[in-house]
Amino acid sequence: MPWTKIYGSRTEFDKALKDKPGLRGITYKEAIREATAQLLSTDKSVFVIGEGVDDSGGVFGTTKGLQEEFGKERVMDSPLAENGITGVCVGAAAAGMKPILVHMRTDFLPISLDQILNHAAKWHYMFGGSVNIPLVIRSIIGRGWGSAAQHSQSLQAMFMNIPGLRVIMPATPFDAKGLLIAALRDGNPVIMIEHRWLYDHVGHVPEEMYEVPLGKAVVRKAGKDATIVAVSHMVHEAVQAAEALQDEGIDCEVIDLRTLKPMDSATVIESVRKTGRLVVADTGWKECAVGAEVMAKVAEAGVALRSPLVRVNLPEAPTPASPALEKAYYPGKNDIIEAVRKTAGHGKRQAEHINNSPVL
Amino acid sequence: MKDILLKYGLNTLTKKVLNDLYWSMLRIRMFEEKIVELYPEQEMKCPVHLCIGQEAIAAGVCLHLNKSDYVFSNHRGHGHCLAKGAAMKPLMAEFYGKETGCSKGKGGSMHIIDIEHGILGTSAIVGGGIPMGVGAALASSMKGEESVTAIFFGDGAFDEGAFYESFNFASLKKLPVVFVCENNFYATNSHQSARQSGCRISDSAASFDSRGHCVDGNDPLAVYKAAQDAVALARKGGGPSLIEAKTYRWKGHVGPEEDWTKGCRPKEELDYWKEQCPIKKFTALLLEKGAMTTEEMEQAKSAINGELAEAVAFAKASPYPKEAALLEDVYYEAKK
Ligand SMILES: Cc1ncc(C[n+]2csc(CCOP(=O)(O)OP(=O)(O)O)c2C)c(N)n1
Ligand SMILES: [Mg+2]
Numbered sequence: 001m002p003w004t005k006i007y008g009s010r011t012e013f014d015k016a017l018k019d020k021p022g023l024r025g026i027t028y029k030e031a032i033r034e035a036t037a038q039l040l041s042t043d044k045s046v047f048v049i050g051e052g053v054d055d056s057g058g059v060f061g062t063t064k065g066l067q068e069e070f071g072k073e074r075v076m077d078s079p080l081a082e083n084g085i086t087g088v089c090v091g092a093a094a095a096g097m098k099p100i101l102v103h104m105r106t107d108f109l110p111i112s113l114d115q116i117l118n119h120a121a122k123w124h125y126m127f128g129g130s131v132n133i134p135l136v137i138r139s140i141i142g143r144g145w146g147s148a149a150q151h152s153q154s155l156q157a158m159f160m161n162i163p164g165l166r167v168i169m170p171a172t173p174f175d176a177k178g179l180l181i182a183a184l185r186d187g188n189p190v191i192m193i194e195h196r197w198l199y200d201h202v203g204h205v206p207e208e209m210y211e212v213p214l215g216k217a218v219v220r221k222a223g224k225d226a227t228i229v230a231v232s233h234m235v236h237e238a239v240q241a242a243e244a245l246q247d248e249g250i251d252c253e254v255i256d257l258r259t260l261k262p263m264d265s266a267t268v269i270e271s272v273r274k275t276g277r278l279v280v281a282d283t284g285w286k287e288c289a290v291g292a293e294v295m296a297k298v299a300e301a302g303v304a305l306r307s308p309l310v311r312v313n314l315p316e317a318p319t320p321a322s323p324a325l326e327k328a329y330y331p332g333k334n335d336i337i338e339a340v341r342k343t344a345g346h347g348k349r350q351a352e353h354i355n356n357s358p359v360l
Numbered sequence: 361m362k363d364i365l366l367k368y369g370l371n372t373l374t375k376k377v378l379n380d381l382y383w384s385m386l387r388i389r390m391f392e393e394k395i396v397e398l399y400p401e402q403e404m405k406c407p408v409h410l411c412i413g414q415e416a417i418a419a420g421v422c423l424h425l426n427k428s429d430y431v432f433s434n435h436r437g438h439g440h441c442l443a444k445g446a447a448m449k450p451l452m453a454e455f456y457g458k459e460t461g462c463s464k465g466k467g468g469s470m471h472i473i474d475i476e477h478g479i480l481g482t483s484a485i486v487g488g489g490i491p492m493g494v495g496a497a498l499a500s501s502m503k504g505e506e507s508v509t510a511i512f513f514g515d516g517a518f519d520e521g522a523f524y525e526s527f528n529f530a531s532l533k534k535l536p537v538v539f540v541c542e543n544n545f546y547a548t549n550s551h552q553s554a555r556q557s558g559c560r561i562s563d564s565a566a567s568f569d570s571r572g573h574c575v576d577g578n579d580p581l582a583v584y585k586a587a588q589d590a591v592a593l594a595r596k597g598g599g600p601s602l603i604e605a606k607t608y609r610w611k612g613h614v615g616p617e618e619d620w621t622k623g624c625r626p627k628e629e630l631d632y633w634k635e636q637c638p639i640k641k642f643t644a645l646l647l648e649k650g651a652m653t654t655e656e657m658e659q660a661k662s663a664i665n666g667e668l669a670e671a672v673a674f675a676k677a678s679p680y681p682k683e684a685a686l687l688e689d690v691y692y693e694a695k696k
Contacts, residue, residue: 055549056623079519079555080486080547107485111520146406146457146468150484317690321468322457323405324680 004218005204006172006239013202024207029061029199031173032138035180036063036100038209040070043098046184047074049085050102050138059102060140060199086112086137090120090189093133098184103139106193107153112137120189121164135189136180141232141283142196144326149318154284156231159191160261160293166190166214167260169283171235173203175258178212186214195233195283217264219271223253226277226340229268229294231257234281234312234336241336250344260290265297272298276306277343281336286313307346310339361649368581370588377423378651381580383660384419385639388439390664391448394672395438395455396616403676404455406468411439413578413610416638417542418443420583421510421603424591430478430500430509432493435470436542436609437482440512445477448671458678465681466689478507486547487520489513490539494526497535508536508594510587516547518561527600531568534599538590541604542577548613549624562604570600577605578638608633 007013013025026034039046048063048070054077058064067075078085082103089099103109109116116137124132142152159167166188170176176194183190220235221242230238235256242252253271257263272278278298280291291311298309312331320329365373392410399408411418414436422431422443433440438451446462454461455469462473470484480496483489493511500507517523518541530537541561545552552559565572571593573586583605590601610630612619620627646652 052548052550057549077550077554080516081519081521083521111485148406148466148468148471148484150470150488151407315686317687318466320466320681320686321406321454321463321471322461322465322681324457325465325683325686326405328683328686 004220006220006236007201007203008240010202023204025202026173026205027199028173028176028194028201028203031177031205032062032180032194033058033064033066034205035177035209037066037069039100039181039184040066040074042209045096046098046100047076047092048100048102049076049078049089051078051080051104053077053102059104060196062199063102082108082111083115086115087119089135090115090123090133093120093135093189094123094131098134099136100184101135101137103137105151106139106141106155107150109137109139109155109191116159116165116189116191117162121162124188125164132187133189134184134187136183136192137189138192138194140194140196143330146321146323146326147319148321152319154193154282154314156191156193156260157284157289160290161288164189165261167193168214168258169193169195169232169260170212170258171198171232171256173201173205175212177205178210179214179258181209182211182214185211190214193232197233201236212258215259215262215264217255217257217259217267219267220254220256221252223251223275225251225275226279226343227253227255227268227271227275228279228281228336228340229255229257230281231260231290232283234283237333238281238336240333241340244333244337245340250340252340257290257294263293263297265294265301268294269298269301269303272303272305276304277340278305278309279312279336279339279343280309281312281331281339284314285316286311287316289313307343310343312336312339361651364645364649365581368585370581370585375651377584378646379656380423381419381584382642382646382652382657384423384443385415385580385642386660387664387667388415388418388442389639390661390668391438391442394668396611398672399616405457406455406470407614408455408469408616409436409614410611410616411436411609413633413637414542414544414607415439416580416583416642417540417577417605417607418512420580421512421538421540421587423584424587425478425508425510427476428478428505429507430480430493430496432480432489432496432509432511433472433482434486434489434513434517435482435484436514437472437512438469441472441474441477441479441482444474444479446472446474446479448667449674450474452671452675453678456675456678457680458675459681459685460674460678464685464689487513487517487522490517490520490522491526494530494535494537497530497537498533501533501535506595508538508591510538510540510591512540512542514547515541515543515545515552515561516550516555517541519547519555527564527568527570527602530600531570534597536594536597537600538587538594539600539602540587541602543604543606544609545606546609546613546625549619562602565602570602573601573603575603575605577607578636578641580638580642608636610634
């Protein structure tokens with residue numbers, strides 16, 4: 001299906017276009033911009049606010065030109081007041097608006113944690129369901145060129161811990177558009193985390209408005225030997241890893257979680273039941289995070305495993321600035337390949353061990 | 361010169377201070393311009409936020425600080441640290457991501473530290489350094505030290521709640537702090553008037569029962585005078601002051617290029633402010649009044665050039681950190 005396909009590059013997409021001339025290819029950032037524009041034009045209660053949303057660059061192009069199109073009242077620059085402005089959005093949402101709040105970096109979200117955790121996430125429950133908070137908070141993970149410790153964090157795990165929040169991390173242009181639209185219509189506070197390296201990724205995106213349902217993972221590649229669960233940018237690394245492993249005769253299934261909370265454990269469990277092997281690749285740190293949660297769900301389901309599970313994550317350290325350390329810091333395709341080999345190898349060794357053991 | 365100094369209320373100012381002001385501004389300017397020159401080589405692999413055009417503020421404030429006084433700064437921190445006495449070598453090496461950098465290559469240009477000169481680290485989270493600076497002042501007052509803490513931040517940081525919370529606490533406890541707001545009218549590409557209704561930053565001091573000064577941040581003597589009063593007040597237990605110094609950043613928010621080409625700001629605005637160059641105007645004044653000679657200025661330039669050349673050579677020749685360093689220093693380990 002064109003909308004579940006990951007295209008390695010624009011050339012690859014253009015090739016696909018030859019067979020299916022109906023495909024409409026736009027970039028991830030254009031997909032976000034398009035979804036936002038359509039939400040603004042179809043729903044008067046939607047507004048966009050954030051530092052630099054009206055800037056000439058338009059938050060890496062994702063809000064470019066929206067202010068000219070929809071006016072200063074509905075697309076507004078914000079003072080540098082993350083906690084306050086988040087609270088303003090929470091209040092506006094309680095009073096019937098649907099704000100899209102944009103942050104240039106995920107690292108600036110911690111300033112607004114009070115409003116996110118203590119207010120947005122609690123308001124519906126704490127008042128017995130009498131009011132809801134339809135709010136999308138977009139933020140971006142930076143990477144590279146010495147972004148360093150305060151401009152590169154993947155903080156999804158922190159938000160996964162909070163009941164009342166939803167967390168999405170689209171990996172493709174199709175999902176970016178569909179999830180953003182679904183998120184704003186969902187009626188709950190949704191944390192949407194984008195990865196800067198995805199912005200120029202091209203994929204098929206229909207022009208009309210559509211929703212990608214929250215809480216639904218997608219199988220990017222079917223396979224029978226090992227399951228790789230990945231999120232965001234790591235989905236692309238995982239697809240490439242799976243292609244390379246195919247040549248070695250290891251047939252991987254790649255699952256893109258898309259929504260981290262609520263997590264689609266059914267899709268993951270079904271896959272691991274089949275393969276018996278699981279690798280989870282996340283953009284963030286290891287402990288109490290995406291991998292830990294996926295594995296817990298698999299364990300709770302009592303899935304029989306053929307080998308120990310492996311997580312691919314950032315090393316246990318803040319992001320270093322030096323190019324020498326940055327290079328060593330980020331895991332990628334090769335680490336996923338190694339991880340899968342480890343699980344597959346383990347299975348083989350065990351099988352050999354069983355085969356070679358003396359029959360009693 | 362006396363007539364001019366009288367106007368500022370600086371009648372006892374010595375020739376040495378005038379020279380030091382000139383020297384400090386020039387050293388910052390030349391340092392930043394060296395980065396502009398080298399950045400296209402793409403060996404300095406980190407974002408750089410240059411303070412060209414704003415040098416008078418760091419120079420005018422830091423001349424009043426002792427070595428043990430604290431400075432807290434932000435993403436645009438090269439000038440503050442240089443003016444406080446930081447050497448060029450560890451900074452340059454840090455920007456090149458080298459092991460010999462002030463943060464062992466872990467921080468890059470946004471995260472400078474120089475404990476010896478009272479710089480306890482610069483934050484790239486806007487407003488992040490403000491409460492920390494107040495905390496350092498609290499520590500020094502609890503320890504009975506005479507230190508003063510200067511906190512540099514931008515007009516953008518004045519939007520942040522952290523500023524108000526911190527200023528209130530500093531005022532409440534009469535802490536020895538000088539809040540220095542470098543108002544360059546922009547936070548990235550967002551104009552002050554798009555973020556603040558009043559645009560009278562220094563006035564806010566009054567509601568905290570503290571002293572506010574609004575000065576021309578491109579006039580080193582005006583900054584020097586305001587800082588003199590603020591530091592003296594802080595040192596004698598009179599509590600915090602807020603200096604708002606109006607200025608302009610010549611380069612784009614980040615990187616070595618001017619940003620009018622990208623439509624971020626009008627070119628005429630930059631042209632106007634280039635006319636207000638703090639170094640150009642101060643140079644003219646010093647020469648006109650005979651407070652410094654061309655030869656002395658040339659000497660300063662060549663000395664700074666020498667320091668710069670050494671720093672760049674040092675940075676380039678230094679090794680990158682070893683991969684094992686990746687997992688070092690995540691936690692402090694008490695020395696046994
Ligand atoms: C909390 C937070 N919000 C946003 C940013 C992104 N950002 C970095 S610098 C900057 C502008 C800061 O403006 P100002 O304080 O006036 O300092 P200037 O850059 O003008 O020196 C912004 C918005 C950030 N680093 N931290
Ligand atoms: Mg500013």
